[in-house]
Amino acid sequence: MTPARPAPPAAVTVVGIGADGWDGLPESSRTELRAAEVLIGGPRQLELLPPECAGERVAWPSPLRPAVPRLLAAHAGRRIAVLASGDPMFYGIGRALAEETGAPRVLPHPSSVSYAAARLGWPLEDVEVVTLVGRPAARLAAHLHEGRRVLVLSADAGTPGEVAALLCDRGFGPSRMRVLEQLGGGREHTTAETTADDWARTHPPGDPLNIVAVECRRAPGAPRLGAVPGLPDEAYEHDGQLTKRHIRAATLAALAPAPGELLWDVGGGSGSIAVEWMRTHPSCRAFTVERDPVRAARIARNAERLGVPGLGVVTGPAPAALAGLPTPDAVFVGGGLTAPGLLDTCWEALPPGGRLVANTVTLESEALLAAACRRHGGELVRIAVAHAVPVGGFTGWRQAMPVTQWAVQKAVNPSPGADR
Template sequence: MPGTVTVVGIGAGGWATLGEEGRRAVRAAEVVLGGKRQLELVADHTGAEQVAWPSPMLPALPGLLGHHVDGAGRTVCVLASGDPMFHGIGATLARLLGPDRIRVVPHPSSAALACARLGWPAEDVTVVSAVTRPLPAVRRALGPGRRVLVLSTGAQTPGELAALLAADGYGPSRLVVLEQLGGPDERRREGTAADWPHPPGDALNVIGVECVAMPRTRVLGETPGLPDEAYDHDGQLTKSEVRAVTLALLAPRPALLLWDVGAGAGSIGIEWMRAHPSCAAVAVESHPARAERAAANAARLGVPGLQVVVGRAPEALTGLPAPDAVFVGGGITAPGVLDACWSALRPGGRLVANAVTVEAEAVLADGRARLGGTLTRIAVSRAAPVGGFTGWRPGMPVTTWCVDKPAEPQESTR
């Protein structure tokens, strides 16, 4: 169809493993776009103009597509590695052009091929792409007995992953590196993270990890309220019990963005992102050392994508993408902070703010009077020695305000 781009998945086996539908699309194309390696796999089977992706690719995509598809009106085929819709170019093209303007011819993904080689049920495996996320993101998937597939960025990734696992207490974990999956030069290399014996090999590889933890390795749960000891902090930390309640009120959902204003050690933004791989957060912190500490905490806890902004609200909020949820944990008494957060919040979004001082409580009470919502006081006591006995040592009570911004009215379809 005019203006339609056909996206063909191709594996390391090249033309020999390409299905007939994919072959027809390549033969019919006037322009074939793809990476250098993919173009070489079909070079002898098409007379089309072959255009390799520039570097960086993403900024150049709209111009390339506009020239070849919309401008020249040529028949365009895009080559993708494996399944184009699994961490591939297909999803990007669907976003840029719209799903009605792409036709996808998939190939088995590298994850599917890896599970087949390893004998792992795909539904029991967590896939982490080091191509789209920094390698420390794998930490979110680690746990005794878990199976993880890591999509590599290149030949160095297996060694870097082994070093990360060993440093985090997962040295006994078994690693299997699968190179050139599905191709004539497919190769398999194995070892443990603590004594990984292999030099860098082929750049096209997938790594299977069977997680084994050393004794006394800290294993973190999946639910909010991680132990306070999991964070490096200077006291500016939302404590575990209050954090669990706060995250429950914020109710993270996939693909939503949180502003964590007055982030301190970054715990709220970090645990928001740990709720789902597609959750995003911006941590705003005025103290540079705390901001640096928040970024380090995020990397150590498996969400290195936390965006940390050093600055004081409300000025530091200018220009940030509109949030789906906002948490204000510090600086609520600063003039304009609450109004700026409320104004930026998307319709249907939620704002949660915590206060421990009388002055901050007054701001929350005024906000509730103007905007509605609920106020809750949380009081936590912990057992502590009292002489030779044990008593309850109360922490400072925390007042929490939770309010939803009205959604925009829906247009009538009648």
């Protein structure tokens, strides 16, 4: 008996569609939708198709992402068209389908961001785009800088109110806001411009299909947070366990974050190193390990307030709490250096090319770093910072405790006998 052959993989085409529905589609997209045996999309998108699109209609379940491989397998061998809002490859389902199928055929439509920029007269290359679809509003905080323009992709009708509340809470209440609804459709509408401070009073929730346009204005007296590491110490809630501003900037320079990289921040304290690592690029990721539950909760609050709510906070002692974490690109050890096996565990977890930076102010830990430097190489640096303070009627220097820092990169091709 000849064994049954597996069904061929599904032929998938992703079709972008806007609020103007069928009327706004080019003929190439219409042809694909007419020919599809299976039409997959959100209920709202499926309702935009006319009866001449006769394929079986399948609405995405929730949560969507885990359902993608299951639905594709269920319809293997059939001609599938997946509907997506606007440009499928811009914060759309096109990414998930590309991960599953390799390279689906994509027929894009103008995105809501393109429509918004056109309506506002904003050059798109000068605009920050932040999506809050399935993501916390706190992400927006990392993009707030005086004079910058931001387009926020909304999850629903409540998102503009969340955006206004966050702007006010973070010292950007004077920012100018407009909400653009049903872009490209017959019911397109743009609200009158107002400030975030006035939004809740003047604007009830509107259409759920919207994008929020923000022109950032910082309130007088609100703290200024720059785009590079070394935020003011006052930006953090802390109990004294905080890598201070100048040491923090030097530490991040040694860690050298790059887009997409992952950091372990061991002995998190207030989480400042991990927070500022993640603020360098939206794709940077980090886990911070802190044994004290009170401090761990404080780290989570700092991460949310400073715009990186995705920071992973692990509560427990290192090195035991490091077990099971994803492989890091870099490790920072800011506390607990004398814990048995900690430094060796961190070193062994690094892949070739990974970086390790450790700071200490004690002689005991400094001796450990000196021994590690002899074994693995790298650079030992002592960093001393002094602040000018009043001395009677004059001014003098108050020296902070010097910090010994070891920074090392793991060899890509270690020589024979290395680390012995």
